[in-house]
Amino acid sequence: MKIIVFGLGNFGMSLAISLTETGNEVIGVDKNIEKVNLVKDKISHAIALDSTNELSYEALPLKDADKVVVAIGENEGAAIITTAIIKKLSDVKIISRALSPIHDTVLEAMGIYSIIHPEQESADRLTKQINFKSTLENYQLDDNYTISEVKAKPEFFGKTLAELDSIDKYRLTLITIIRKREKRNLIGKKSIIKESIGRPAPDTVVQEEDILVVYGYNKDIETYCLGQEEHQIRS
Numbered sequence: 715m716k717i718i719v720f721g722l723g724n725f726g727m728s729l730a731i732s733l734t735e736t737g738n739e740v741i742g743v744d745k746n747i748e749k750v751n752l753v754k755d756k757i758s759h760a761i762a763l764d765s766t767n768e769l770s771y772e773a774l775p776l777k778d779a780d781k782v783v784v785a786i787g788e789n790e791g792a793a794i795i796t797t798a799i800i801k802k803l804s805d806v807k808i809i810s811r812a813l814s815p816i817h818d819t820v821l822e823a824m825g826i827y828s829i830i831h832p833e834q835e836s837a838d839r840l841t842k843q844i845n846f847k848s849t850l851e852n853y854q855l856d857d858n859y860t861i862s863e864v865k866a867k868p869e870f871f872g873k874t875l876a877e878l879d880s881i882d883k884y885r886l887t888l889i890t891i892i893r894k895r896e897k898r899n900l901i902g903k904k905s906i907i908k909e910s911i912g913r914p915a916p917d918t919v920v921q922e923e924d925i926l927v928v929y930g931y932n933k934d935i936e937t938y939c940l941g942q943e944e945h946q947i948r949s
């Protein structure tokens with residue numbers, strides 16, 4: 715994957731190097747030339763620029779990136795502005811570091827739900843999560859098992875979970891289903907939200923655009939996402 719990491723402090727630099735070592739093309743970005751020079755020989759590319767200046771993004775292949783990580787840890791304002799500019803310029807998936815509870819709230823209001831807290835997560839753990847290319851969100855339990863959000867396959871649409879059980883293809887455990895629904899606020903404005911349906915029942919019917927939250931062995935999740943026909947979903 716092509717990944718851009720903004721902010722090359724201790725966490726951002728460790729993450730950029732770890733992602734590079736696991737086979738990704740990584741561009742590291744920081745306004746401090748000394749930090750750029752420290753990492754330039756360890757990752758694919760390192761660029762010195764001010765990520766709070768929208769014009770500077772002309773030097774970045776933002777639209778070609780698979781994911782962007784905003785790892786800025788010294789300036790909350792710069793981190794928020796950087797995230798806002800990226801969201802304005804591209805539809806790329808953004809993983810953003812939060813420095814405070816208010817920062818969390820601002821990111822959620824911007825529609826950023828992949829929020830990291832380096833005090834709680836290591837660069838190595840986040841690397842493993844990012845490297846699941848086809849999943850939507852992941853929670854790595856250990857080196858072998860993960861809880862992931864994956865899109866329901868077209869072959870599942872209109873079928874109950876009991877019927878899917880009989881397909882006997884995928885070795886994953888279904889935890890819940892996330893489904894879109896329409897919501898109105900106090901003034902009647904419509905919005906689309908995503909929410910869990912709770913514990914799925916055997917007669918639950920899988921709908922188009924459903925997101926399945928599954929637990930399983932990492933290789934089985936990768937196989938599901940690659941569309942191979944070797945594993946099963948068990949509710």
